[in-house]
Structure formats: structure tokens, C-alpha cells
Amino acid sequence: MVCSEERPHPHASLGAGMSDAIYTRLRALLGTTGVDRDVNGVPRATPESGDALSLVCRLAHEEGWKIRVEGRGTWLPSDAPADLAVSTRALEQIVSVSPADLVATVQSGTPLEALRRRLADYGMWLAVDPPGRPERSIGSVVATATAGPLRHGYGPVRDHVLGCTVATGDGRLVNAGGRVVKNVAGYDLTKLQVGGFGGFGIIAEVHLRLRALPRADVTLLARGTRDALTSAARELVSGHLLPGALELLSPALAAEADWMLAARFVGTDAAVQADVRRLGSLGELKWEPLPAERTAAFWSVAARGSLGGPITLRLGVLGDGVDEAIDLLAHDLDEGLVSAGAGLGMIRWTGDAPLERLRALRRAAATREIPMTLERAPWPIRRALGHFGAYREGVGQIVGRLRDTFDPGQCLSVALEGVE
């Protein structure tokens, strides 16, 4: 893969001596348990509180050190060049769960699976099913806004985040939003952090909107050609069906010979039964119910499928643009591991591709008014391509000034935009 020229890092030539000095300073700040080194010997801070996180950022800002932002290391590779890594893995407390208010406050490094279990103990549920491993941190999901199939029925990640606490690149601790489900006090800074890839600060804590654990959760599968499934999906959506998810999976992702359409109905028994009955009567697809004991495993395998290659990207399309966008992917990259919201759109592709192909895809997508977000890739690709690109006129300046506001020393090693 070709990558653009890296600017030499100011401390790169200082080598091990500098790294030792940073390690020592961090230990003085966080204690011996709060610092270790990654596999390459880069000092890694693992603060246990938002305050400690902000102190680390402040120190890095004062010293001009570059920070690599890490969660639990299961989604983005830990490879951004930096003087130190800051991981949220020790920020793993579930601070509070309030079933009566349907709100939980959770530290950002909390593994999703641990959160899911704890919420289930209270009869609660977070309707977010992101790609990746079950131990992925909630902070990573929020920072990358990687929604999964449940986006169809429950909205994107932003709809589940009521507020968050963030350490800015210069070590300020900012509390955005709040713990109530409806709140318009002040500007909505939370929205900037959801999907900000850590470019506007490191998330320490999030306030999440919960739902009651669904009484019924039924998944049905249909197989066929892509065209047949996408046109059936459009019909379902216009037929007053209310699935939680309606996801199209490529043969490689589904590990099947054909494309697969998975419909998941979640809610009260009455609502789910009504939907399942109607599903059988609509269209010509043959729907096969998934046995209840296999439902969780099915969706978990689909989520992990997005780790089947080094690069994951998403294309923002609407339901009736799914076919064209998958054609575009197949033309510019390959059909590969594709998961698509067949009703409301949004396509996720995982695989491997050279930088120039990815650039060409972003350009081709942009001419069709389709935003492409790079969700996950090795650093050289992230650096060159950027998580975002093809900004509309004026947007780049706003984003640049926002970054200056939240990271005035440019300490956070996050490639929001690429370099040509």
C-alpha cells in the first residue's frame, strides 16, 4: 500500500531516552499500575478516572507529546504514531443504572458484553449492536458511531447517547449533555463526540438511554439473489412492518452460497407476533425462523464478520440506493464482507484494498452524493485517506476550527481528514 509521506515526528529521533522520560512522568502522575508499555515499547497510560485522564492529556499538551487514543484495542489497530498511548481500558466502571429512568452512566472503557449482562440483570437493554467483538468498549462504539443492524429500528448511535464527559486534547474535562432523556440546555456538544473518532477529545464517561429488555426477540432468515432480497426488503418496509433490524448480508459474510436477508423483530410478544405473522403473508420470500437459542450467536457472528479484513468503511445511502452502492463497491473494491441496512440504507464493507482504490471509491461515492466514512484501517491508510473526506464547501474550515478548539496543541493523533 502506498501512503503519503509522514511528517517526521518531533520526538522520533530522541528514541528510547524520550520514551523512558515519558514513562517516568506518567508513573509519577498515575502510579505504577496506571502505566505500562505496548508491544513496541510505547508508554501507555491507563487512567482510572476522568480526572486522571484529563491530567494525562494536560501533561501531554504541556510537553507537546502526541497521544494515540485507544479503547480496549479490539476495533481500530493501535498503530497511530505517538509518544504515548492513552487507553480507556481501566475506565471500566458501570457507574449507575437507573431502570426507572431508563438511563445508565458508564465509563468509556467498559466492555459492551459486561454492560449488556449488567443491564439484563435490571431488565434493561441498550439497543446498539455494533460491528466487532463483544468486548469492544462502549467508548469506541460512541467515538466511531458504528451502529449495527438495529439502527433500522432504534436509530444511529447518537440517539442512544444522552451526554458524555470528555477530556480535551489539552486536558480540560468537559461535560456535555446530561442524564435525562430530554434536554436542550446549551449547545449539543455530545453530537460532536459521537462519531468524532477521538479528534475532539477522549471520552471518559457516557450517559446512555436504555430500553426495557424486550420480551420477545425473533429473527427470520431468507436467502436468494441480492436483487430479489433488496426489492423484497423495500416492500416489507412499505408494508407497515416494524422490524428492529432488516439486514442484508453478503454470501462471504453470511458464510452461505447466496445473499441473506435477516429480519429481527424485537419488542412485546404481541407486537413481535403480529409482525412475524404479517411477514409470512408479504411477498414471495421463504422465511425461515432462527431457533431462539441461535439468535444471539447469529448476530454476534455477523458483527464479528466486520473484523474479517483490515479495512472497514461505511457508505451512507438510503434504502433504494443499496443496490447501486453495492455495485459500486463491487466495481471499485470487491463484493467481500458486506452488511447493509436493506430498509433504511447504510452499507458496511470490510476487506483489503490499496489506498488508490479507496480514494477512487470515495470520489465515485461523492459524485453520487454518498458519504463514505473510513471506520477502521491500518494507520497508513487512515493517515492518507482520513476517516472523513469529500467535505462540502465550508465544512472543512469548521471542522478544523473545532479541532483547534478541542485540541489546541494538536496532541491527539487522529486522522479525521486524509492528506493528499
Next chain:
Amino acid sequence: MKSSLLEALTKIVGQQWVRHRRAELATYAMDGLPTHESVPGLVVMPGTPREVREIVRLLHLIQVPFVARGAGTGLSGGALADPDAVLITLTRMNQILRIDPIQRRAVVQPGVVNARLSEAVLPLGLQYVPDPSSQAACTVGGNVAENAGGPHCLKYGVTTNHIVSLEVVLPDGSVTRLGSTQGEAWGPDLVGLFVGSEGMFGIATEITVRLERVPESVRTMLADFATVRAASESVSSIIAAGIVPAALEMMDRACVAAVEASIYAAGYPTDAAAVLLVELDGQADAVEAEAITVHDILVDRGARQVRSASTAGDRARLWQGRKKAFGAMGRIAPDLAVQDAVVPRSTLPAIMDQIEGIRRQYGLTISNVFHAGDGNLHPNISFDRRDPDVAARVRSACREIMAACVAVGGSITGEHGVGSDKIDYMPWIFDAETLGAMRAVRRVFDPTELANPGKVVPVHACREWCAVKSARTPTLRSGQA
């Protein structure tokens, strides 16, 4: 204001769309909140996005502050302009530009009235969900500025959940487009940041909204209770049962009394301590089954009577009292201070007791009508602002109610915005660092702080407090009338 500015604005929009006489300007001295008043220096009414751009560019050039305004139905004093500022009224820009029933999107100008948009898409089986009580008058542009809510936001979310793209005139007069029709951003979520920024980040001149399908079946139920606590507990039980109603609204005794004494009388029982409206929607079979569950919960929690309606006419009758509650309360006294606060739902009974205590302490009339499902309270105080003693007591009571809500972990506003009214409460819920970050974000969009100055963020409370004076050069600034 300087006659040269008047001339320049007249050149842009034409003489009939500029107001400068004292009597004309007085019309714009208030919004929906009677406790704040300020007469703008000039009022200008652009009819096109191009005119908005030209006006803003001009004002930026001569560094004159401006305030964008929709229908003026806001309830936080957010659309008031000082005498040194120009008020830009957007109600002439009232075109629904496109409706795409397949993609379920509509593109509208900011001056489109909320209810008109819903009426326009209804024949297509679609609706625009956010439905503030003022929906017959308020504009979509104003809704965007305030991130407006409404009864049906419990299930479907507030304005921010329904806006996918915005064309924005920034405070320097440049134009940019945020978001995309698809709902996925070209970069960070600037639409999410812009919605609810109360006119301080720029002026939206074109708004792309998400439409929802009109549900196949709707059931409205009305239950009355002997205590507010029992009604509140019903709300919690319904939600704990995994049911998300489209709306869950409560009215207290004082509110019901006001409604029933008015022409909007809906047959609500006046001896009830609380009346609860529950609306279920979705597939017919599911609604039917969930209605049985909800009925059982209501009765189990002590409802004295449960009425149920599924035809549009019957449902409208049950809703009538709720929808017209503010109008009915307006009859009680010359002025109505509509308050807006949010509490964690579990604290509803306790907070209602506290509000009752505050009412007695200050000897005021407070009627409560609120979105019980999301803990969004509207304690409304009927009073006469011409009586300074009463007005002072109203201010104190409002402040105490707000403090009580904040003390239980709530917020100072759920859907009305901060505006001028609640700016002093902001430090109650945000620390100096966070307020400083808000101000810094505002300055990203508006470095010289010309757009709706003096609202939302109390500058004195920011960490990096500095003089409010920006780099405005007095020589260029137009003089005051």
C-alpha cells in the same frame, strides 16, 4: 439605528419588508414568554436565501449584531433583539420545496409552519413527527434553532432526530451545507451540533427533514387518578412493561380545572388529582394487545376510570383538553409563565409535591401539564405582570422550581431552550470548563459573536472569562437611534 443601514437593508429586500418605526418594532418586543421584553433596532424580512445571505454579509461587514426569528412563539426569550441589533424575520420564507415520499424526506424553507408541513405530507401517508403545542403557528426553522419537542417525542425523538441536512448562512454571510439527505454526515455530526444552537451558529435557510409513516393503528387512552403519585407510577409501570407509547401526557387538577372551565372543555373529570393520556401506535394487532396491557396497568395502579378511543374523531376529543391546555390557562390571568424543566422520571411524584409547596409559599396559581413519559415538566404560572409584587413572586417561584429540578439530577430545559430566560441557571448544571467549551464552539461558527448575542452561555461564568466586547470596531458600528 443609522439611516444608512436602513437604506442598505431596503435595497436588499425592498421598502415594504423593513420595519423601523417605533410602533412597528414594538410588535417584535416579545416572544411567547411575557417576562422578557426588548425592542429591536430594525426588523428586516427577507424572502429568499439570497436575501438572507446579503443581509448577513452586510451586517457582518459593519459588525452589527442580528437575531433570527421565526413566528416568535418561543418560550425562552430567545428571539428577542436589543436596540442595537437587527431582527431578521424568516416567516416570508415559507415554501415547502420538495417532498420525496419514497425516501421520506421533505425540503422546506425555515418559515414553513410546523403543522402545515404535516398537513402537506398527510395525503402521502406520512407525517413530520415533532409536534410542539404551538405547532399551528411555530416554524420549522424555529424548531431547528430550539430543538423543539412535543408530546409525540417520547417514542420518535425531538427535532434533532428528524433533521438530516441543513443549508446554513454562517454569521459571516458565507453559505455551507451540513449533513446529507441520507442522514450520514460528510464528516462529524455538524447537523447535530447546529440543531438547538438557538440561532447563535447561523441561519438555516433550507431544511431537509425525515418523515415518518403514519402508523397503521392508533389508540388513545385517558385515565384519571386520585393522586399524582398513582398516575406517575402508572407511567413507570407502562415503560417497565417494555411498551413505548407514542405519547404519555399528564395534567394536574389545576390544569384540568382550567381546561374544563374553558371553551376547550373535553369532559375531563375535574375532581381528579391527575389525568393521564396514553397513546399507542403501530400495527393494529400489536396496538390492540398492548392496549389491554396498558388498561390493566392503569386499573391496577388505581385509575378511577379509563376511556379509550381509536377513531380519529374520538381521539381528537380526548386530546383536545391537552392540546388546548395552554390556551385554557391563558384565560385565568393576563399572563402565563410557561416553565420547562426535566427531571428523572422516577422523581416525578416528589417533584410535584415540591412544586405544590412552592406554589403555596408564594401564593400563586400553578397548573401543571407535562410530558410524563420523559419527565419533561411544564409548571405554568398564571399572573398579571403589571403587578410588580406578583411578577417578583413569579420570578422567585420559577427559580425555586428550577433549583428543585436540578437538585434531583434534572435539566433546566427540555424543549424550550435557554434563551435569555434561563441563562442564569446554566452554571447550575454546567461547570466553567464546559461553559467555556460551549462558548469556544460558538466562536468557531461566529468568531465576533454577532448572531443572537447574549443568549444561552453566560460568558461571565466561562473558565476563560474575558470581556464580552469582541473585536468590533466602534467606528464601523452603526449608531443607535
